[in-house]
Amino acid sequence: MSRGNITRRGKRSWRIKFDVGEHALGRKTRYVTVKGTRQDAQRELTKLLAEADAGTLVEPTKITIEQHIKEWLDDGHQLAPKTVERYRELAQNQINPHLGAMTLQKLKPVRIKKWYADLLKAGGKNGRPLAALTVGHAHRVLHRALLQALETELISRNVASIINPPPVDAEEVEILTDEQVLTVLHKLEGHSMYSIVALDLATGLRRGELLALSFE
Numbered sequence: 001m002s003r004g005n006i007t008r009r010g011k012r013s014w015r016i017k018f019d020v021g022e023h024a025l026g027r028k029t030r031y032v033t034v035k036g037t038r039q040d041a042q043r044e045l046t047k048l049l050a051e052a053d054a055g056t057l058v059e060p061t062k063i064t065i066e067q068h069i070k071e072w073l074d075d076g077h078q079l080a081p082k083t084v085e086r087y088r089e090l091a092q093n094q095i096n097p098h099l100g101a102m103t104l105q106k107l108k109p110v111r112i113k114k115w116y117a118d119l120l121k122a123g124g125k126n127g128r129p130l131a132a133l134t135v136g137h138a139h140r141v142l143h144r145a146l147l148q149a150l151e152t153e154l155i156s157r158n159v160a161s162i163i164n165p166p167p168v169d170a171e172e173v174e175i176l177t178d179e180q181v182l183t184v185l186h187k188l189e190g191h192s193m194y195s196i197v198a199l200d201l202a203t204g205l206r207r208g209e210l211l212a213l214s215f216e
Helices: 038-054 065-075 081-099 109-122 132-151 178-187 194-203 207-211
Strands: 004-010 013-023 026-035
Touching: 004 038, 013 038, 026 038, 065 081, 065 132, 081 109, 081 132, 081 194, 109 132, 178 194
Parallel strands: none
Antiparallel strands: 004 013, 013 026
8 A cells, every 4th residue: 555645736736645654643644745746746755755764754843944043042052152142143134034934844955045145145234245255154054053953853954055155255265373363362362352353253254244243
């Protein structure tokens, strides 16, 4: 007997019904809607059955990207306080306005690619273009948040690992060695500029982006 079947729901919409397997309360059935062709639905059914057999099939959840990032940062996960602060800022300004309302499980690589393009075009303050370096920082936050979601079985793959962030121009970055960074921070200890320089060294923000921040 087949463990799954596909039913047309619309012109390009299909409902997949499949048997997950034995559970404490009996056999469990799941339903998934797929948009595209019947072949797309068939491939999705094959993938879902394979994940069910391998024990990697995740339970459906409606948690959004914004909710997950907030919970992840609230827990800290051994991140330094300054890192959590910077990650919150990137989430608030670059991630949530574009992706925050999406559920974790519906985020696809093509949507991340569009997100990069939107940030580069108008992701900065007052709709200005955003530097590729800062887009990369936002990508890092999303990637780490999705990695945590993968580890806790909220998602079955980290889609931020599939699409690379936009390349950074060589002129955009002047890299200091670890020893040079420590020397700069040591010489600035007790100085009013210490927190600003430390943040810049940790994040690579441009001057304009630093000046737009509020230090209290």
